[in-house]
Amino acid sequence: MSRIGNLPISIPDGVEIKVSDDNLVTVKGKLGELQQQVDPDISIKIEEGVVVLDRATEQKDHKAKHGLYRALIANMVVGVREGYTIVQELVGVGYKAEAKGQLLEFSLGYSHNIVFELPQEVKAETLSERGKSPTITLKSIDKQLIGQVAAKIRSLRKPEPYKGKGIRYKGEEIRKKAGKAAAEK
Numbered sequence: 297m298s299r300i301g302n303l304p305i306s307i308p309d310g311v312e313i314k315v316s317d318d319n320l321v322t323v324k325g326k327l328g329e330l331q332q333q334v335d336p337d338i339s340i341k342i343e344e345g346v347v348v349l350d351r352a353t354e355q356k357d358h359k360a361k362h363g364l365y366r367a368l369i370a371n372m373v374v375g376v377r378e379g380y381t382i383v384q385e386l387v388g389v390g391y392k393a394e395a396k397g398q399l400l401e402f403s404l405g406y407s408h409n410i411v412f413e414l415p416q417e418v419k420a421e422t423l424s425e426r427g428k429s430p431t432i433t434l435k436s437i438d439k440q441l442i443g444q445v446a447a448k449i450r451s452l453r454k455p456e457p458y459k460g461k462g463i464r465y466k467g468e469e470i471r472k473k474a475g476k477a478a479a480e481k
Contacts, residue, residue: 301362304346305370311377313347313369315340321369325376328417328437332372334365368440375437382446385429388461391453393432395422400432404453404463412452418445431466 307313312324319334334340337352338361347369351362374380386393392403400412400420414420417436424430432449436442446465455462457473464470 299363301349301351301359301366303366304348305366305373307342307345307347307373308377311373313342313373315342321372323369323372323376325373325437327376327379330372330376330438332365332368334369335361338362338365340369371439375439379435379437380439380442382434382442383466384432384434384446384449385464385466386432386453386462387429387455387464388453391430391461391463392424393422393430395420395432400449402452405461410452412449414445415441417441 310326314322314324316322319336319338319340321332321334321340323330323332337358339350339352341348341350349362349366349369351358386402386404388405390403390405394401398414398416400414400422402410402412404410417438418441419435421433421435422430423433434442434446434449436445450463450465453462455464455468455470457471458475460470460472
């Protein structure tokens with residue numbers, strides 16, 4: 297991770313980064329504001345439009361944190377400038393999703409519908425077209441949070457390996473297994 301930690305983070309126009317005395321990094325942009333507490337062993341310098349992180353020693357723990365915090369701050373800069381989007385598909389007969397504000401209501405083949413509450417930082421849109429699988433589009437400025445929410449939604453009905461039914465990321469390839477009929481031949 298130390299090679300990643302050594303890379304400088306360029307600050308694009310419209311993004312403002314502040315570091316407080318207790319190593320709290322605040323990134324402001326046109327889409328919002330994010331904060332990240334950084335380990336005291338990692339020092340942060342802002343100079344000439346770039347952010348540079350340094351570690352205290354060459355210990356394995358410090359090297360790992362160096363790369364981690366550099367990646368988190370870089371993700372924050374991209375998030376407040378452009379935002380993040382994750383698209384998921386519901387593959388299966390009768391599978392549906394409906395967005396109602398911060399609530400997502402799923403019909404996934406269970407005996408009851410599932411209501412999923414989204415955090416305030418995440419916005420969702422659903423799209424159901426005739427002849428295509430319904431899709432859910434999640435948008436947020438926080439990469440870590442949007443990934444966690446998408447994983448939680450996927451866990452409601454993971455894609456199964458025989459028919460491929462379930463919730464999957466758009467473009468995700470599901471490795472299918474041969475069924476019982478293929479084994480008998």
